[in-house]
Amino acid sequence: MWRFLGETMAVFAKDMRCEFRTRVAFNSLALFAVTTLAAVSYTIGPYGIAEADRPYLLGALLWIVVFFAAMAGLDRSFVKEEETHTAPLLRLAARPLVVWGGKLLFNTVTLALLMAILVPLYVVLMGLSVRTPGWFILVLAAGCLALAVTTTIVAAIVARAMSRGALFAVLSVPLLLPLLVFLIQGTRAAIEGRVPDVLAALRAVVSLGGVMTVASAFLFPVVWHD
Amino acid sequence: MRRGVTIRFEGIGKRFGRRVVMRGIAGQARPGSILVLTGPNGSGKSTLLQILAGLIRPTRGEVRYLDGDGEVPREEWRHRIGMAAPALALYEELTAMENLEFCARVRGLEVDGDRLRNGLVAVGLDPDRPTVVGGFSTGMQQRLKLAQAVLHDPDVLLLDEPGANLDPDGQDWLAEFVRGMAEEGRTVVVATNDRDEMTWGTDRVALPG
Numbered sequence: 257m258w259r260f261l262g263e264t265m266a267v268f269a270k271d272m273r274c275e276f277r278t279r280v281a282f283n284s285l286a287l288f289a290v291t292t293l294a295a296v297s298y299t300i301g302p303y304g305i306a307e308a309d310r311p312y313l314l315g316a317l318l319w320i321v322v323f324f325a326a327m328a329g330l331d332r333s334f335v336k337e338e339e340t341h342t343a344p345l346l347r348l349a350a351r352p353l354v355v356w357g358g359k360l361l362f363n364t365v366t367l368a369l370l371m372a373i374l375v376p377l378y379v380v381l382m383g384l385s386v387r388t389p390g391w392f393i394l395v396l397a398a399g400c401l402a403l404a405v406t407t408t409i410v411a412a413i414v415a416r417a418m419s420r421g422a423l424f425a426v427l428s429v430p431l432l433l434p435l436l437v438f439l440i441q442g443t444r445a446a447i448e449g450r451v452p453d454v455l456a457a458l459r460a461v462v463s464l465g466g467v468m469t470v471a472s473a474f475l476f477p478v479v480w481h482d
Numbered sequence: 483m484r485r486g487v488t489i490r491f492e493g494i495g496k497r498f499g500r501r502v503v504m505r506g507i508a509g510q511a512r513p514g515s516i517l518v519l520t521g522p523n524g525s526g527k528s529t530l531l532q533i534l535a536g537l538i539r540p541t542r543g544e545v546r547y548l549d550g551d552g553e554v555p556r557e558e559w560r561h562r563i564g565m566a567a568p569a570l571a572l573y574e575e576l577t578a579m580e581n582l583e584f585c586a587r588v589r590g591l592e593v594d595g596d597r598l599r600n601g602l603v604a605v606g607l608d609p610d611r612p613t614v615v616g617g618f619s620t621g622m623q624q625r626l627k628l629a630q631a632v633l634h635d636p637d638v639l640l641l642d643e644p645g646a647n648l649d650p651d652g653q654d655w656l657a658e659f660v661r662g663m664a665e666e667g668r669t670v671v672v673a674t675n676d677r678d679e680m681t682w683g684t685d686r687v688a689l690p691g
Contacts, residue, residue: 259590266587274575277614341571344537345630348560348570350588481539 267358486513
């Protein structure tokens with residue numbers, strides 16, 4: 257177990273080191289997130305929505321911004337390995353689950369860093385007031401993990417395909433759509449302070465994330481080697 | 483004493499879509515010897531080497547790794563194989579030491595700074611060089627690939643055009659290095675078009691064009 261964790265951390269540390277030296281994935285994520293956020297806050301702003309519609313629309317817009325950013329940058333973790341021909345070295349040296357674990361950790365940390373910058377900005381620019389901040393953060397954390405799990409396995413599949421950009425979006429949509437629906441419901445409930453509804457949405461998000469994690473762990477070795 | 487590995491491959495065929503790259507290729511690489519794969523450009527030498535490494539599945543035929551205990555399970559191949567090839571690139575954003583350190587960690591080896599440094603010195607690279615690999619010449623990258631290939635003391639060494647990009651002194655050093663690897667009981671397979679490299683081994687598989 258410790259050996260597996262050590263090898264996984266090696267992949268994660270390598271990805272972080274390479275990312276800090278090139279900033280390709282983080283710049284793509286940040287560019288999309290900031291551009292979308294700026295467009296939304298400029299056109300809608302804090303007062304462009306009626307008070308009654310605010311929790312639902314602001315919750316939905318927040319996840320749309322995060323979703324677009326995730327689509328823009330998280331596939332890079334695998335695509336870059338294929339494009340720079342480092343994937344065969346990784347295939348030869350590392351166990352498949354170690355690669356998957358390291359990439360998942362990298363995508364989770366990247367998305368978490370992005371959300372740590374993006375969400376406070378969104379709250380300020382859109383004048384969002386949250387009644388239960390603790391539950392709000394929990395929904396964001398669960399969403400971050402579930403999004404990272406889903407985009408990681410989709411990125412692995414896409415990296416092996418030829419028309420990468422389009423395929424990433426096409427494969428992600430059916431997998432991410434139910435997740436986004438529950439995340440938006442949970443975020444809205446947290447904004448309005450309806451804890452039982454937050455719990456129901458969280459259960460759904462954790463279940464979907466759990467199913468995706470188990471499915472990914474089984475699917476990844478096949479995707480990685482074939 | 484090193485447990486040698488014999489690689490046996492029979493009836494190997496590979497097609498990419500409609501294009502048939504090779505058909506019915508067979509051969510054997512023995513411990514302590516150098517098997518040379520030759521053939522014109524596009525004959526599939528590099529593809530065959532990747533099939534032998536388990537990186538590509540053949541469309542037909544099979545590859546078996548045999549040691550004293552019988553057949554080596556496929557999941558153990560990665561511990562037994564070292565490979566240097568143009569298809570196996572290194573991380574250009576990392577230094578030579580960082581590349582080797584990553585390869586050691588991801589293979590679950592104990593990271594010993596002196597061992598990594600000695601590995602680089604053995605292939606003629608300066609371990610203290612702060613330049614990332616993207617700034618290396620192709621010859622230096624080739625030397626680093628060789629250091630990476632032997633880092634985990636593999637039983638099998640698969641080399642694709644190993645002398646390409648090396649200067650004449652480097653090619654002399656390489657010939658000695660590869661012969662030394664075979665003399666230590668390793669199974670060495672070299673895919674090459676270079677006339678000098680073809681003389682390294684007595685076993686040969688010629689791929690038709």
